[in-house]
Amino acid sequence: MKPAIETINLVRVFSSPRGEFRALDDVSISVPNGIIYGLLGPNGAGKTTLIRILATLLLPTSGDAYVGGYHVVREAGKVREIINLVSGGERPGYGILTVRENLMYYGQVYGLTWAETRRKIDELDGLLGLSDFLDKRLNRISTGMMQKYALARGLINDPEILFLDEPTLGLDVNNARSIRRVIKRLVETGRIRTILLTSHYMAEVEELCDYVSIIDRGRIIASGTPDDLRRMVEKEIIYDVDIRLRDVDRLKFLPRLDSVIGHTIKTRQLSGEARIRMILSSEDIGTIIRRFEDMGIHVLRVRRSEPSLEDVFLKLVGKGITDEEEKESME
Amino acid sequence: MDVVRWLRRFWAAVWLTWKEQSNWTKPYIYILYSMITPFFSVLVYAYIYVAIAFFSGLVDLERAYYLVTGVSLYNFIGSGLYGLIWTIHSEREHFRTLKYTYLAFPSLHLYLMARSFFHFILGAIYAFIMFLAGIVLTGYPIDALQPNIMEIAILMILGYIWSSQLGVMVAGTSIFSSEYGPLISEAVGGILFLAGAVLYPVSTLPPFIQPISYIFPMVEWMELMRHALNPAYVVSEPNSLYLILALKTFLYLVISIIYFSIIERLTRRKGYLEATLYH
Numbered sequence: 154m155k156p157a158i159e160t161i162n163l164v165r166v167f168s169s170p171r172g173e174f175r176a177l178d179d180v181s182i183s184v185p186n187g188i189i190y191g192l193l194g195p196n197g198a199g200k201t202t203l204i205r206i207l208a209t210l211l212l213p214t215s216g217d218a219y220v221g222g223y224h225v226v227r228e229a230g231k232v233r234e235i236i237n238l239v240s241g242g243e244r245p246g247y248g249i250l251t252v253r254e255n256l257m258y259y260g261q262v263y264g265l266t267w268a269e270t271r272r273k274i275d276e277l278d279g280l281l282g283l284s285d286f287l288d289k290r291l292n293r294i295s296t297g298m299m300q301k302y303a304l305a306r307g308l309i310n311d312p313e314i315l316f317l318d319e320p321t322l323g324l325d326v327n328n329a330r331s332i333r334r335v336i337k338r339l340v341e342t343g344r345i346r347t348i349l350l351t352s353h354y355m356a357e358v359e360e361l362c363d364y365v366s367i368i369d370r371g372r373i374i375a376s377g378t379p380d381d382l383r384r385m386v387e388k389e390i391i392y393d394v395d396i397r398l399r400d401v402d403r404l405k406f407l408p409r410l411d412s413v414i415g416h417t418i419k420t421r422q423l424s425g426e427a428r429i430r431m432i433l434s435s436e437d438i439g440t441i442i443r444r445f446e447d448m449g450i451h452v453l454r455v456r457r458s459e460p461s462l463e464d465v466f467l468k469l470v471g472k473g474i475t476d477e478e479e480k481e482s483m484e
Numbered sequence: 485m486d487v488v489r490w491l492r493r494f495w496a497a498v499w500l501t502w503k504e505q506s507n508w509t510k511p512y513i514y515i516l517y518s519m520i521t522p523f524f525s526v527l528v529y530a531y532i533y534v535a536i537a538f539f540s541g542l543v544d545l546e547r548a549y550y551l552v553t554g555v556s557l558y559n560f561i562g563s564g565l566y567g568l569i570w571t572i573h574s575e576r577e578h579f580r581t582l583k584y585t586y587l588a589f590p591s592l593h594l595y596l597m598a599r600s601f602f603h604f605i606l607g608a609i610y611a612f613i614m615f616l617a618g619i620v621l622t623g624y625p626i627d628a629l630q631p632n633i634m635e636i637a638i639l640m641i642l643g644y645i646w647s648s649q650l651g652v653m654v655a656g657t658s659i660f661s662s663e664y665g666p667l668i669s670e671a672v673g674g675i676l677f678l679a680g681a682v683l684y685p686v687s688t689l690p691p692f693i694q695p696i697s698y699i700f701p702m703v704e705w706m707e708l709m710r711h712a713l714n715p716a717y718v719v720s721e722p723n724s725l726y727l728i729l730a731l732k733t734f735l736y737l738v739i740s741i742i743y744f745s746i747i748e749r750l751t752r753r754k755g756y757l758e759a760t761l762y763h
Binding site for chain 2: 208233245249259
C-alpha cells in the first residue's frame with residue numbers, strides 16, 4: 154500500500170539578494186495511512202516549508218513529494234482535492250462574514266450543496282462546539298474560537314489527509330488541550346485518515362503523534378515512534394533542578410561543564426524561579442549543585458527525571474526548542 | 485466535468501464579492517448607493533458637454549451620443565476589470581485567504597473570473613443608469629434609440645470574456661508586485677479609458693497611440709455596442725468588426741490561460757501565494 158505522504162530527497166532553497174537559505178535539505182519521510190505523524194522542530198527548522206510544499210503552495214527546488222500517491226508538482230490539482238490545511242495563529246477566512254457564512258462559503262467552494270454544507274456545519278458544531286460563536290463575525294471572535302473555526306474549515310471537505318501547522322500556536326492551556334482532544338478523536342473515529350502535524354510543543358507531539366520526525370535546520374535528524382525516540386536517551390542521566398534566579402545569564406557556564414550534554418532553562422517570571430533540565434554524561438549532579446551554591450544561587454529542588462522527547466531533541470541539538478514551549482509547560 | 489458543481493463554486497464566489505462590497509451597510513442602502521453613484525458621475529460629463537455647447541453655441545447630438553455611450557459602457561469594462569484585479573490584492577493582503585482559496589477552488593483563473601462577475605453586473609447597472617441619464621441630460625432624442633437586445637447580450641458576454649481575461653493577466657502580473665498591484669490595475673484601466681474609443685474616436689489620437697488602441701478589443705466592442713444601442717450610429721462593416729472582436733476575444737482567452745498558468749507556476753516557485761509584502 155502506498156504511503157499517505159512520501160518525500161524523496163526533498164530540497165528547498167530560498168534565494169535573496171543576501172544569499173541562499175536552505176530551508177529543506179534532503180528530506181525523506183514516509184507517512185503511512187491512518188496515523189498522526191508529527192514533525193517536531195524549533196521555529197525556522199523547515200516544518201512550514203515542508204507543509205507548504207506538500208500542500209502544493211510552494212515548489213521544491215529538487216527532489217520529489219507525493220501526497221495520496223499524487224505528485225505535488227505534476228498532479229497538484231489532484232493533491233488539493235484530497236487535502237486541507239490548518240495553520241495556527243492565522244485567520245483563514247473573511248472577517249466581514251460570520252463563522253457560519255465562512256463555513257457555508259468554503260463548503261460550496263469545495264463543491265458541496267447548500268444542504269450538505271449546512272449538515273456538515275451541524276456535524277462540526279457537535280465535534281468542536283461552535284454554537285456560541287457561529288453567528289459572530291470572524292473578526293470579532295477570540296483566538297481560541299478562531300482556532301476551532303480554523304479546524305472546522307479544515308474539515309469541511311472531509312480531507313483524506315489533513316495538514317496541521319502549529320495548530321495550537323498562541324492558544325491558552327485549556328484551548329490547546331481542547332484542540333488536541335479533537336485532533337486525536339479525528340483519527341480515532343476514522344474521520345480523517347492521516348494527519349501531518351507540525352509543532353514545536355514537545356508535549357503536544359508526545360501526546361498526539363504515532364510517529365515523529367525531529368527536524369532541525371532543514372534536516373531530519375531523528376525519526377521513530379515516541380517510544381523509539383525516548384529510547385535514544387534511556388541511558389542518559391536527566392535531572393530537573395529548580396532554582397531561585399532572575400538573571401538567566403548567570404547560567405552561561407553550564408554548557409562549558411564536561412558532564413552537561415545539553416540543558417534547557419524555563420523561567421517563571423512572576424516567582425523568579427527557573428527550572429533547569431540537564432542531560433548529564435555522568436552522575437555528577439553534586440558538583441553542579443555545589444557550583445550553584447558557590448555562586449549564591451539558591452537551589453530549591455533536585456529531581457532525577459524520566460526521559461522525554463524534549464531530551465531527545467536536547468541530546469541531538471544541544472539546546473531546547475523555544476521559550477514559548479517552556480512557558481506553556483510551566484503554566 | 486461536473487457543471488453543477490462548478491456553477492455552485494462560481495456562485496459562491498459571486499456571493500462573496502457581493503458580501504465584500506455591501507458589508508458596510510444594509511442591502512437596500514447599497515443598491516440605492518449603486519444607483520446614485522453613476523448618476524452623479526454622468527452629471528459631470530453631461531455638464532461638460534452642456535457647458536461647451538452653451539458657450540460655443542454648437543450642439544452636436546452625435547458627439548453627445550458618443551460621449552454618453554463611451555463613459556457609460558466603460559463602467560461595465562472598468563468595474564469588472566478593477567474588481568478582478570483587486571481580488572488578488574484583497575485576498576492576499578487584506579483577508580490573507582489567497583492560499584486557502586488556492587487550495588479550495590480548483591482553478592484560480594476561474595475563481596478570479598467568478599469573483600469579478602458581480603463587478604461586471606454592477607458595471608452593467610452603472611452603464612444602464614448612466615446611459616439613460618446621459619441621454620436625457622444631453623437632450624438626445626430617446627425615441628431614436630432602437631436597441632437590439634440580442635446583439636447587446638452577445639456583446640456583453642464577449643465584453644465579459646475579453647476584459648476578464650485581460651484582468652486575469654494583469655492580476656497575475658500583480659501577484660509579483662504586492663506594493664504596486666493596485667497601481668497596475670489603474671494604469672491598465674486608464675489606458676483603456678484613453679485609447680479605447682471611450683471619449684473620442686481612435687483616429688483622433690496621436691498616431692503613435694493608435695496601434696496601442698488596437699491591441700485591445702475595446703475599440704471594436706465600443707463601436708458595436710453604440711451601433712447595437714442605436715442603429716442610426718453608423719459603423720463601417722459591422723460584420724468585420726464582429727469577426728475581429730470574436731478573434732481578439734478568443735486570442736485573449738488563449739493567451740490568458742497560458743500566461744496565467746506560467747504565472748501560477750512562478751508564484752508557487754517563489755512562494756508568493758502567501759507573501760504579504762505591503763502591510
